[in-house]
Amino acid sequence: MNSLPTNKLFTNPNDFPDVDVYAVVGNPIAHSKSPAIHEQLAEQAQQKMHYGRIQAELGDFAKAAQSFFDAGGKGLNVTVPFKLDAQVFAGVLTPRAQLAGAVNTLYIQDGSIFGDNTDGAGLVRDLLAQGIPIQGARILLLGAGGAARGVLGPLLEQSPEQLIITNRSNEKAVELVQLFGDLAKNRSVNLASITFNDLEDPEKASPPFDLVINATAAGLTDQSPLSAAAAHHIFNPSSFAYDMVYGKTTAFMQQALQRGARVSDGLGMLVEQAADAFLIWRGADLSQMIDPRLILTQLRS
Numbered sequence: 001m002n003s004l005p006t007n008k009l010f011t012n013p014n015d016f017p018d019v020d021v022y023a024v025v026g027n028p029i030a031h032s033k034s035p036a037i038h039e040q041l042a043e044q045a046q047q048k049m050h051y052g053r054i055q056a057e058l059g060d061f062a063k064a065a066q067s068f069f070d071a072g073g074k075g076l077n078v079t080v081p082f083k084l085d086a087q088v089f090a091g092v093l094t095p096r097a098q099l100a101g102a103v104n105t106l107y108i109q110d111g112s113i114f115g116d117n118t119d120g121a122g123l124v125r126d127l128l129a130q131g132i133p134i135q136g137a138r139i140l141l142l143g144a145g146g147a148a149r150g151v152l153g154p155l156l157e158q159s160p161e162q163l164i165i166t167n168r169s170n171e172k173a174v175e176l177v178q179l180f181g182d183l184a185k186n187r188s189v190n191l192a193s194i195t196f197n198d199l200e201d202p203e204k205a206s207p208p209f210d211l212v213i214n215a216t217a218a219g220l221t222d223q224s225p226l227s228a229a230a231a232h233h234i235f236n237p238s239s240f241a242y243d244m245v246y247g248k249t250t251a252f253m254q255q256a257l258q259r260g261a262r263v264s265d266g267l268g269m270l271v272e273q274a275a276d277a278f279l280i281w282r283g284a285d286l287s288q289m290i291d292p293r294l295i296l297t298q299l300r301s
Helices: 034-045 061-070 083-089 095-100 119-129 146-157 170-179 181-186 228-234 251-258 267-282 284-288 292-300
Strands: 020-026 049-055 075-078 105-109 112-116 138-142 162-167 190-195 211-214 240-243 262-264
Touching: 020 034, 020 061, 034 049, 034 267, 034 292, 061 075, 061 083, 075 083, 075 267, 083 112, 083 146, 095 112, 095 119, 095 146, 105 267, 119 146, 119 267, 138 146, 146 162, 146 170, 146 181, 162 170, 170 181, 170 190, 181 190, 228 251, 240 251, 251 262, 267 284, 267 292
Parallel strands: 020 049, 020 075, 138 162, 138 211, 162 190, 211 240, 240 262
Antiparallel strands: 075 105, 105 112
């Protein structure tokens, strides 16, 4: 993991008087690829801006964010563990932030601080860019925490045939099914939940799935949320396995590869959600000037 001196982990807009200043907030944050991504987006769109890092102390997100905006900062990306804090901090929530239950993008508009969530849009764009159809697909979503909730709305809006949520705590999965039930109904999506134990029973899980998304943090500790028995019949060569963790081939991805499925980590989602935030901040008219896939290729090289 990269490290930076402590004094480099707070971006003060006062230090950059001639440009608009943005930053990413998290803890830890020194390893973040967001500054490199936004520097390239700004270069592509010919935007004069500075993008830095802020490592807020646990419990002090609001103080760090308010200090940044008070000093003239224009916008913040928010990462672990502060997305719920950012939702509380925002004065106005966009509809998709309300649905996601978390905020990863903050910006000032008409004197108010708005909170948005670009994670789901980033995931959808990355999947589509990789040629993975979502409309009419059968999707299995692993996890029911903040990461899963953040992407559910945009996935449902693509009108898959079915979306099944599974989680260690079945109550959380059931809660998400209820919360997103109206959207699923409006999009004619069969939205349901099953337990992880059910995944080991082909009759209950009804495999295979076209798309299996791991929204748990298991990959960070080199584990998979799927048992070997579940993975055996969930994946086949026509499946696509997507892990939101990026930078390595996770145990979940290895299970899919062993069954002949295609796989992807979440680096493309990171780049695409950053591009979405960039356009919110700098203007949607710049969309034709940026090329997130080129940035992704450079990050992978």
